[in-house]
Amino acid sequence: MIAAFPHSRSWSLRALVAATALGFGASSALAADPIKIGVIAEAQAIAGASIPQAAQMAAEEINAKGGVDGRMIEIVTYDNHSSSADSVRAFQRAVNEDKVHAVISSYISEVVLALMPWASRLKTPFITPGAASNEITKAIHADYEKNKYTFHGYLTSGALARSVCDAAKDLLVDAKKMKTAVIMSEDAAWTKPLDVGYEECLPQIGLKVLDHIRFSPDTTDFTPIFNKIEGAKPDVIITGISHVGVQPTVQWKNQQVPIPMLGISSQATNSTFGKDTNNASDGVLYQGVSGPGVAVTPKSVPFADGFKAKFGNFPSYAGYTSYDEVYFIADAIKRAGSTDADKLVEALEKTDWEGTIGRIQFYGKDDPFTHGLKYGKGLITGLMLQWQDGVQTSVWPPEIAKAKIKFPAFIKVTAN
Template sequence: AFQRAVSEDKVNLVIASYISEVVLALMPWAARLKTPMITPGAASNEISAAVHKDYARNKYTFHGYLTSAALAQSICDSTKDMLIDLMKVKTAAIMSEDAAWTRPLDVGYEKCLPEIGVKVVDHIRFSPDTGDFTPIYNKIEAAKPDLIVTGISHVGVQPTVQWQNQKVPLAMTGMNSQATSSTFWSNTNGATQGVIFQSIAVPGAAITDKSLAFSAAFKKRFGSDPSYAGYMAYDQVYYAADAVKRAGTTEADKLVDALEKTDWVGTVGRTQFYGKDDQFTHSIKYGPGFVTGLMAQWQDGKQVAVWPKSLAQGAIVLPAAVKAAAR
């Protein structure tokens, strides 16, 4: 498909995939065909690390989403600000699917959770084919953590529904990519109530003056709210066009040079890329003043932004099972 797009459709740039394994498989083709590629949703550190290790070959790939390391840091930053005082969190269990993007995510969790005073008491990586999460939740409960920190994307419905149905007395936060979709409430029949999840944006959160207009227009056109990758892809179309304009050409190497100088305020914040000397070459910058994402919670059928405070639409509501256990 990548070859056909370049050879037959004569494209000058490709925006491709939210799956890390797919992006990693496409990187050699971007190099061979000298065609810039931007991912709107893949997270694996290996993408930008490969650009850093062999810049001359892989410079055509741009990591247009937060790396797994940045996502882990975002979740630790929010846990420190939101949950440590609210829930007296001192311990956590990590529960992640076995995928390319979660390996560095989990490394990030194991590093940053202790840095904010949260001890990791269990770490489970499960097959994406897992159907019964009962043994996993039983094992986690036996470790007596205060919190479950997740790394799930290719699965989402089953662990969420079973967490709710089994009344697991532990709050759940972290990465749950399917929870970023507006259909997740109906997909889980409301079992996602109380789930806290990292997202790049949610409807109603005015990250920039472009955020609300885009999400409203998207819903009017498609009948649903954009997912995290939808926000990212939308911004990428605009800053790619801006790069072509600044470069004055679509010639690949000059377009790469222009993309490296991107400084674009879109729907999710200010986008700039790390340079060739940074370990995450061509990944977007994370932190205040750039793209941080936010934490949201499913509350009564709606995604409610709860972190950072500047974007919060409401406060965290502890799940019923967690409140019952606290009593």
């Protein structure tokens, strides 16, 4: 620790010299100064790895068309090792040393909740491309002046539950006459409001909730969980999983649990999920905001294909949102005519952008989900996809469905 001090002093000295130099040159360089966006993400997790890649892709596209009023977009990336503490340090460094104008970070709700106060303290607009907890928008609503710098660029857990229920009504209740369900979700910040949403909307669509199993995210053996679920004899398992995914799916297949799974399964949104599970994924139904070959908007397919050509795999769900976010941040800076944080926040609030996941608008100050994405027809509804023969296929809503749902032989689709 002691040895580190002279080091850090020389760093701050150097930063001071650099800052002074920048100050002298500022007037002449202003027009061409790049717009810097910090991207802090989980580089080792598949869901997180797409975040910086997609952001970089959007920046290159914008720059190729001349940037924002002649200013180029520069993406500065940081690996947070899926840790809140590392994320906070990266955020401080991004703002204080690398002088970024906005930050895109993380698909983990716990990380986003840890960064929110730092966005306020350092007055830097901050958007998450993949976290879901309702607590994020709730905190913005509760103390708007303090937390207004944070934007929730992905659906809240409440909206996700709504989206799952809307799809389950058409696919399971109306088409397959299913009547009962068991909720299976991991114990994490994002699933608390999700479960509340499920408990509320499943009975409304006609699925009686027989049991509700919450398990630790570090569970490796799912045998007892599946046995307990089977004992309740539900027609369907409604999932809320993100930290786990590969292991329950493989064990579901190996144990031949005869009940279909539908719901949120973040790892299933990755195009590598089939390979990771040796195609045990076949039959899994998962909610998504976009997917390979699915034209949610005219921008969705070109983005996914371009991403695959560049990086070798299709983006995770957080890749789509991260790509859109760079675009609408650029759009907001253009409208604000400035990178000033408060002006940028005002401009971001007026966002009306057609992205890869739908039409993006944010709820306002007076809505309980302040700065959350607006959910609904004509905006973002989400979709339901299914792994079929090793490929992600859209099955809902009907306008963009590519196939009907089908299950592996061990699944018995019944209405008990």
